[in-house]
Amino acid sequence: MGYAFLVAAPERALLLECGVVDVRASTTAAERLLAISKALDELIRRHRPFVLAVERLYFNKNVQTAMRVSEARGIALLCGARAALEIAEYTPQEVKMSVTGNGRADKKAVQRMLPLLVALDVPITQDNVADAVAIALTHAQRARFADAVAAAT
């Protein structure tokens, strides 16, 4: 499971930390979910975010994959709820639209946009991590837009 912690900014967002939860030591589904839970709790404790943005899955051709991803997604939602975070969910289409302006953009197009939108020390090479950064950015853009609308009305 990829994760990213951002500070939104009017120009480019600042990336505090990103990565993938290491579950290689887990031999069972329960161990994997426990590893994810522990890692997210620790990351939330360290960064003290106020929002958790997660991907909303509408469909996955492979039901087995959809169910495995959903188990992990449930853990992320639980960790967010336990820490009393605001929780936002975005579909892959919403993320693509927000980051590239095209809801049907491919992964490469999303990844090409990231350095323009986030201050990165090193390029992001893992798809999971790029997805996490893009989801966080999507929320930051939506929140900024909502704030602007609120300020104007």
Next chain:
Amino acid sequence: MGYAFLVAAPERALLLECGVVDVRASTTAAERLLAISKALDELIRRHRPFVLAVERLYFNKNVQTAMRVSEARGIALLCGARAALEIAEYTPQEVKMSVTGNGRADKKAVQRMLPLLVALDVPITQDNVADAVAIALTHAQRARFADAVAAAT
């Protein structure tokens, strides 16, 4: 989410407690998962089981349902792992086979068998609860069989 706590016995198992986690006060997925997590943690703390048996889903025609159930299943696995419980998973077919002798039995056939296998004070009327009792019974039967094989060899 239905749950059941059983004490296995050579004749009929003893049902300590069963029910459904009440998530009606939850308005979001994250709140629902937090309610499930809190309820299971409390039940595990109270009954101190040593095994958690959960249903393994292989397929669900409705992917949305499969994903929602998987989120909750992930929470159950996490609660079990956090409490260091042994975790066992059984498919619906395995449960039907164990309880009725027929892997294609319908829900009613499973529910008719339960009073013969478990000492019940009141009839079980909810499908989720009957499923939970049947899954727990399946594990008890498997464990008894495994013990018998171990004793004989």
